[in-house]
Amino acid sequence: MITVRNLHKAYGAKTVLSGISTAFPARRITSLIGPNGAGKSTLLMLMARLLPPSGGEVLLGGRSVAGIRTGEYARHVATLRQSPGFSMRLTVEELVAFGRFPHSRGVLTPEDRRAIDEAIAFLALEPLRGACIDEISGGQRQMAFLAMTIAQQTPVLLLDEPLNNLDMKHAVQIMRALRRLCDEQGRTVVLVIHDINFAANYSDHIVALKGGALHASGPTGEVVTEARLRDLYGLDFEIVRGARGCLCNYFNPRDN
Amino acid sequence: MRSGRLWMFWLAAAVLAGAFVFAGAGLDFGYVIPKRLVRLAAIAVGGVCVALSAIVFQTLAGNRILTPAILGYEAVYLLWQSLLLLLLGTEGLAALGVGGNFAVSIALMLGYSWALQRWLLRSGANDVYLLLLLGLVLTMVIGTFTQFVQLRISPGEFAVFQGLSHASFNRARPETLALSALAVAAVCLAARRSLPVLDVLALGREQALSLGVDHARQVRRHLALIAVLVAVSTSLIGPTAFLGIFVAHIAYALAGSSRHRATLPLGCAVAIAIFLAAQLLVEHAFNYQTTVSILVNLVCGAYFLALVVRGRGTA
Numbered sequence: 001m002i003t004v005r006n007l008h009k010a011y012g013a014k015t016v017l018s019g020i021s022t023a024f025p026a027r028r029i030t031s032l033i034g035p036n037g038a039g040k041s042t043l044l045m046l047m048a049r050l051l052p053p054s055g056g057e058v059l060l061g062g063r064s065v066a067g068i069r070t071g072e073y074a075r076h077v078a079t080l081r082q083s084p085g086f087s088m089r090l091t092v093e094e095l096v097a098f099g100r101f102p103h104s105r106g107v108l109t110p111e112d113r114r115a116i117d118e119a120i121a122f123l124a125l126e127p128l129r130g131a132c133i134d135e136i137s138g139g140q141r142q143m144a145f146l147a148m149t150i151a152q153q154t155p156v157l158l159l160d161e162p163l164n165n166l167d168m169k170h171a172v173q174i175m176r177a178l179r180r181l182c183d184e185q186g187r188t189v190v191l192v193i194h195d196i197n198f199a200a201n202y203s204d205h206i207v208a209l210k211g212g213a214l215h216a217s218g219p220t221g222e223v224v225t226e227a228r229l230r231d232l233y234g235l236d237f238e239i240v241r242g243a244r245g246c247l248c249n250y251f252n253p254r255d256n
Numbered sequence: 257m258r259s260g261r262l263w264m265f266w267l268a269a270a271v272l273a274g275a276f277v278f279a280g281a282g283l284d285f286g287y288v289i290p291k292r293l294v295r296l297a298a299i300a301v302g303g304v305c306v307a308l309s310a311i312v313f314q315t316l317a318g319n320r321i322l323t324p325a326i327l328g329y330e331a332v333y334l335l336w337q338s339l340l341l342l343l344l345g346t347e348g349l350a351a352l353g354v355g356g357n358f359a360v361s362i363a364l365m366l367g368y369s370w371a372l373q374r375w376l377l378r379s380g381a382n383d384v385y386l387l388l389l390l391g392l393v394l395t396m397v398i399g400t401f402t403q404f405v406q407l408r409i410s411p412g413e414f415a416v417f418q419g420l421s422h423a424s425f426n427r428a429r430p431e432t433l434a435l436s437a438l439a440v441a442a443v444c445l446a447a448r449r450s451l452p453v454l455d456v457l458a459l460g461r462e463q464a465l466s467l468g469v470d471h472a473r474q475v476r477r478h479l480a481l482i483a484v485l486v487a488v489s490t491s492l493i494g495p496t497a498f499l500g501i502f503v504a505h506i507a508y509a510l511a512g513s514s515r516h517r518a519t520l521p522l523g524c525a526v527a528i529a530i531f532l533a534a535q536l537l538v539e540h541a542f543n544y545q546t547t548v549s550i551l552v553n554l555v556c557g558a559y560f561l562a563l564v565v566r567g568r569g570t571a
Contacts (some may be wrong), residue, residue, distance in 0.1 A: 050462050074468025081462045086456060088514040098456060102468035106452020152467070 001026040001061060002047060002077075002156060008055035009042050015131065015212055016042050020056070022207055022217045026155075029182050029189045031199035031220075035233055040192045041160055043209065047190070048079035048158050060156070074102035078152040080145055092128045092136070092144045095247045096120055099151030119151035123177055139170035146174060157181070159191040159217035163198060171195070175202045196233075198206070200224045201245040208232050224248065259553070261510050262518075265525035272532035279540060288522045298428035298493055299531045301436045305489030307523035309445065309482045310500025311507065315516070316475055316482075317384055321564070327391035329486045330495035331398040332368045333361055337420045338405040341413040349416065360431040361491040369483035373476060384475065422549035423494040425535060436488045443481050447520070450478070454516040494549065498556035503527045505559075537556035 002024040009017040016209045017039040024047075033041040047050040047058050049065060058065045060076060068076070075251055078099070096119055100112040108116075120126060123143050133141055142162065149157055159178075163171045175198055181187045182204075193199050199206060199220075205224040208215040215232050216223050229237040229248060236253035272431065276299075297491045322420060333562045338356070340349055372394070376387055387504065406414060447454075453474055456464045464471045489496065507523035536553045 043530060048466060049467055070465060070470045071468040074466060077466075079462070079466035081466075089508070089512065090514055094513075094515065098459065101452065101456055106455070197364075 001188070003059045003062075004047065004056065005045070006056035007043070007046060007058065007060060009039070009046060009051065010054045017046070017209075020209075020214050022214055023192050024188065024207070025205055026188050027182060027186045028204040029178060029191070029202060030205040030207060031195075031203040032190065032192045032207050032209065033199050033232070034215065035198060037211075037214075038209040039212045040123055040209055044079075044158050044160050044190065044192050048077065049073060050079065050081075071102060074152070074154070076154055077156045077158060078149045078154040080149045080157070082161055082164050088134070090133055091127060091130050092133060092147070093120070093130065093198065095133055095144050096125075096147045096151050098151075099148040102152060115151050115153055119147040122150060122180075123173075124149050139166045142166060142170065145176065154187075157190070159189065161192050161194065163193060163195060168232065171198065178202065179224045196224075196229065196248045196250070197246075201246055205240045261512075262522050262525065265510075265529060269525050269532060272529055272536065276532055276536055276539075279536070283519040294428055294430060294433065295425040295535065296532075297433050297437070298425040299535060300528055301433065301440055302423075302425070302489050302493040303531050304440055304524045305436075305485040305492075305527035306442070306496050306500050307503045307507070307527040308443070308520060308558060309485040309489070310504045311489070311516070311519055311523050312447070312454065312478055313482050313500075314504055315454055316478055317388060318458075319490050320504065321501060321560075322388070323498070323504075324482050324486045325495070325500070326388060326395065327369070327372065327482070328395035328398055329365045329368065330490055331395045331402065332365055332488045333495065334421055335402045336361060336364050338402050338409065339416055339437045341409050341417055342405050346416055348414055354427060354429050355431050358435070358491045362487045365487035365490065366483055369480070369487075373479060387479075400462045421495060423496050423499075423552065424549070425531070425549060426492070427492055428492055432492060434504050436492050438549070439484055439488050446481060449560070450474070451520070455514075458514060458516075489563060496549075496552070498560055499527070499530070499552050502552075502556040502559050503530065 003022070005021050007017055007020040008015070020039075020043060032043060034040050042051065046053050047065075049058075049070075060068070067072065093116065096116050097108060097112070099119065100108060101116060104112050110229075120129060123146060125140075125143060125147055128136060128140060128144070134145055136144070142164075146159075146162065151161070157178075162174055166174065178189050178191070179202055182189055191203075193203075203220055205218070206220050207217040208223060208228070210232055216228055224239065224246065226237045226239050229235070229239075229250075233250070235250045238249040240249060241247075273296055277296060283289070306540060314320050314322060337357075340352070344351070352360070372387070372390065373392045376390070406417065409417065453469060455473070456467050456469050457474055457478075459467070461471045464474075503517075503523050503526050506526045507519045510526075511518040511522050513519070530552065531548065534548045537551060538546060538548055
């Protein structure tokens, strides 16, 4: 389980996160939601140790992450940033193999090969195995990067807007894969997500940020309410619950 | 297929090397061939330095139109040569000897690199782009100093300086070569161990960190290795400017993979083949009327322009 305690982040005089204390439950999917500039990605970067905090600490299973070596941390926590626009010539398989680097430092063992095969099979990427990542579509590339993160076989996965620029089909594929990672393999997933409907339908837990401060956190059912969302986004919401999940409709807000 | 291309290039380099050593030598093992073997060795060491430093530097910078020259190593070398001529004149240069000049040049470039990184680290910044910017500004400042010094030296000394500011394989001596080969072999050994790390570094800072690579430490380590390579090649054969970009791009295009395991050896073969071809042309087609630098910069400059025009938006 990851907990953050009184976390602050400031760039010069500009504070982007102030006094965040919350917990991300183990073996659950937690969505970080909030309007633009709320500090979601910054919080994720602090948890990933890609940025140093200005104050407070991140705890992994009760242990402060500041004292963990980079090499060891990568065996506990895997991070995927928005996949870069990328000019390297690598096959999907070679990219996924990078996920094994924290374990084998580049010399693949039979166990590494098994993990790579599993990650590729998990996302049904076998047909693309030998394809170059600069020749496949954006959605497929995102899947390949996710496979790399899965092959890292860490208890915790941190994903920064994994659905960015994806069509609905790829987005659903990725969210279903994350659900299975959590349910079948007991991994902890924390993701920054903009689409409130994906957050509401796929996550167990939601942490909502607004203006650099914690706005709400709790089980999805408690956070996704019309009143809370209206307050968070400054938009009128209508939540329709049906047999196949709930739908947060904000497309035609009532003017009041 | 990939290793086939590598072998093809090594074969081409070997054929060129054979032609270079034996063409018109009349099997004169007393004078001509030993002299040519020294130049061949200088070409091999220089080629390896140029290829490795350029490719590794491009990986660290995450940019494929840069060479380590942007950090100002060659500018430091040229300033030192012009100062030497100003203060000691050609006699001083002769007194220092090729070996002495070689050693002092290497020491100066390593010292410069150390100071540059030291200053950056102390200022707390850990940013490759800041390093590039600083290097670029220093290159221009040092270049201006060099021009100022050039105004003060005599035309004869200026001609000597011109000779030193072009890449040439005629300057190498067996002693300096042995030292260079030793240094380059040590760097290659160190780089061999870090081939997978280089692949991860190429993914960018954030991805490298989340894969457990201490990005700042590895960048420092590899910049130090690059400094050794550039110092050795510049002291041994002179500034090579554009050649690194050219070599790196041919290697990327031919390797069919961005893995350093593939690009680094191929780059070395390409660099050696280009140097050999240029030196053969200089010796046999142009009869020493032109220099390797001019040929290489002409071809590489044209290639670089084509690259910028064609690859706009992707480079």
